[in-house]
Amino acid sequence: MATFDLKSFSSALNETNKVQSGVDFTGKSLKLDTEKDAKDIVAAISACPDLYYLTLTGNTLGVAAAEAIAKALESHPELKVARWSDMFTGRMKTEIPPALKALGDGMIAAGARLKVLDLSDNAFGPIGVEGLAKLLQSEVCSELEELRLNNNGLGITGARLLAKALSSRPPKLRVFIAGRNRLENDGATALAQVFEKMGSLEEVAMPQNGIYHVGISALSEAFKQNPQLSCLNLNDNTIGPKGAAAVAQALPRLKNLKAINFGDCLLKSKGARTLAKAFKDNSTLLECLDLSHNEIGRAACKELVDAITVLPDSGERLSRVVLAGNSLGNAASKKGMKAQLGTAGELTDDEGESGDEDDDDDDEGTESEEESDAESEDENTEDSATEDAQHSVNTSVNTTASTNNITLDTSGIEEVKNDVERFLKEPTLENLERLGSNPADVIEAHIESTQDTEELLTQYVNATLSVAGLSLNSDSAGDAAQQLFARTIAAANKRAASWPLTERLLRGLALIKSEEKAPIRWHLPACYASLARALPLQFPAALQSTLRFFIGAKLANLPSELRDSLQQHPALLQD
Template sequence: MATFDLKSFSSALNETNKVQSGVDFTGKSLKLNTEKDAKDIVAAISACPDLYYLTLTGNTLGVAAAEAIARALESHPELKVARWSDMFTGRMKTEIPPALKALGDGMIAAGARLKVLDLSDNAFGPIGVEGLAKLLQSEVCSELEELRLNNNGLGITGARLLAKALSSRPPRLRVFIAGRNRLENDGATALALVFQKMGSLEEVAMPQNGIYHVGISALSEAFKQNPQLSCLNLNDNTIGPKGAEAVAKALPRLKNLKAINFGDCLLKSKGARTLAKAFKDNSTLLECLDLSHNEIGRAACKELVDAITMLPDSGERLARVVLAGNSLGNAASKKGMKAQLGTAGELTDDEGESGDEDDDDDDDEGTESEEESDGESQDEENTEDSATEDAQHSVNISFNTMATSNNITLDTSGMDEVKNDVERFLKEPMLQNLERLGSNPVDVIEAHIESTQDTEELLTQYVNATLSVAGLSLNSDKAGDAAQLLFARTIAAANKRAASWPLTEKLLRGLALIKSEEKSPIRWHLPGCYAALARALPQHFPPALRSTLRFFIHAKLASLPAELRDSLQQHPVLLQD
């Protein structure tokens, strides 16, 4: 008979109720090269009696500064959370491994037991993993619950090194995040072997990694050994019909799965039907499902909707179902799906309407048969695997630039009915819609946005509104002046909420400088946005944000379409001080 350990129970209860304290230098934009540069952080660490967390996000550390911080950490075995994302901007790759190793050695010397390690947005590549290996293999990570390595440029080699480091002592991770790393099939397969040993995963997010059905199948096998998995994000990989089959086979073991994001995964109708059948057969209790932009036909979309609304509690349980960007059929078809999904359904950005109610997606099935044939060569798959995000992104930018510069009217059928003039403008950012907002459009837009409670969504709305107005600046002085006010208020809103780095990411996405995980289209005119940005940059932007934008603009300049590149070169302030 098991005994009840009152002492352990009391200790756990005290840990839960204890107020978390620590040191947070988020977004200070400190350039820490020497031990002297790091003295403020060292002093704060030394003065903290209970260092539960240390957050250094948005600063940049050299080796000497990292060593000084590491020495301060040696006195803090209680450290549980290390949030060190975006911490090596402007550093040479050779500086990063010794800096990471020094920080790890400090925690090892202290005997710390981390629960959370976040090193996202540090482009250290495979060489950075070498600096992490000792830490990941140590007792410090033996109780690790969250490992966040989003946007680190790991590649296949980095993924293999990471898998090797984790496999010697697999932690009982609950959360694993590794989006935008070009892991591809081999990297995903290497990590899948480690996931099988963990058995504890609750959330896995690996979007934009160039993973095809081979890697998806390996991951699906691993997920079977993680029955507590509740959130799975494989957005913008190529799952395809074969990958969908592998996922479907894993579903009977995943009774806790609540959220799936397979947007932009080329499922097609065949893959969608496979998932629909699996959802139905296993009575999967989904709350959120994103299958947007997957080239799914009307009939298959209907099967999906039927499957996830089959159970009587679906109306209360479903919070978000995104099928935007698929062929949903005619207005009656979309209306019927919307009625089934209720407020959870997001069916806008439709790729087209079909008047044929008996459409069986024959063209789609023919394409799938060719793609999924057993004769598919490995060389063909590797060719697709190696397509770069930059090349794909340039195509998106070119289309956006052409569409806006030539005044092409885009099809907006299927859009939800707008609730007010601000929403109308944001959906169709044209001068006539801006003029509907009256003589003071900035205040009207801000009043609409400030009703949003969630910080992430609020910043998204600020950035989208600002760029929508800025895009009109080449054709309207009024729009240009309004854009300047909106830039200033957007930055003020981020500063007020201590969210400068989330703002940076949203601006980079809105300006098409990094690829977005979301599939909402860029509706604003990018040349106009950059013209307005050139005017706003020296007046309203803090130094760190200026530097970051210039870095990305300069890095992307050569790959941008000629029209946009010529536009940028007319504004040298966007490229250098």
């Protein structure tokens, strides 16, 4: 026999009646780079005695500002709602993970227990999930109810990383939002495995993700274990007849399902009929249904309308039924459907009036067309996201080649104008010695003639790493590399370009995927040895933290030679 916990009931009642207070900087368009820039937010957080929510939507945070805000959060274990959507506009992707990690660390230090985490409209991609992983796996998210990750550019790799982070301690989410993320079949399948463990989902929205029937089937199996599911939005994926059949099989377990949005899902008449039969057989008590633009014929549309209006309370229960963009037949046919649906029916913008002679001829060939699309999709499972979805693979390939200090034969391709260019194209000790007793001075003078700031920083990083790659074989090269590290940082500071410098360093050290086709020419183990010497003495604190963050995150995926080399330099692995 269940016992009644008066203390828990009283606590819950007090929580409900409690006036929620917090800090809201929505839409201020603040550009927060430094600790000083964040002082107003820090002051507001510090002055709030009961910080239930913190909303920073519509501002842009750099790492130093995020660290300052995180420090203020350490004093607020009562924080429940973090609305941080659209918070990194204009930021480089290398800035976002350490900023997210800092905010997460602040909440972890406070012992907070979030209920809502909204990071939508932040294009952080897979590497952003790495910045979130520690937070998602911590006690802070053990009571999380809403996770909103809409339009984050996750891709397949990001979805897998997210699923891995959530699976270690699956929270009892009620709401999961992840639209416009190109999750595709593999990403949807990875998340479905976590959903199955949760068993608590009430709302799932995953529109515009390139999911085909394979991923839809995996999600449908997971939904069977979430009987409280009431709102399902899979708009603009390719559900097709096969996916519709998988959803139909889940409906007997989803007695609370009230709203379905399968618009633009290529259901065709066959898929629509499958759903209509399942709605009718299971007496599904729908209130909202969107099946617009699905190439459904007149007869199948009529079956759908009949199925959802068969119960006597449908007139009062149905609030919105959208069938626009399908072949609804002639005016009389549409008038009949409208009469059944009443004010809930939205039947405009159809594909033209047709008579009974056009009834559902589209069924023939539907299966073969959908199977062809699905096969094409299944063959192309590599993540197409613009972020660093495949950087681990590329890092491994590039690093393996670079550890042998491979040089390029550039003869006949481009004229070498001077000794510095010769060295940069072929970074050998012999070519470095051509630059004389002060190679750092000669290289700096050559680079400073560059007018374009981005190209200048690229040349600084490439030259520094080219010299550092020789440091294990030459003390003079090691000393020159230290000078160049300092001058590279000074050049970035002079031009207020610290984060462009960070991205170029991460690319040069093979920690993120390079968008350039040219291979790495320098010896990476020697570069890391030289970096370990320079990092604590010459690098700003924010840049040190970022480099250590990425090195730690990628360590397990690096080739063994490079991994062993890094482990000999603890300064690169510890904060």
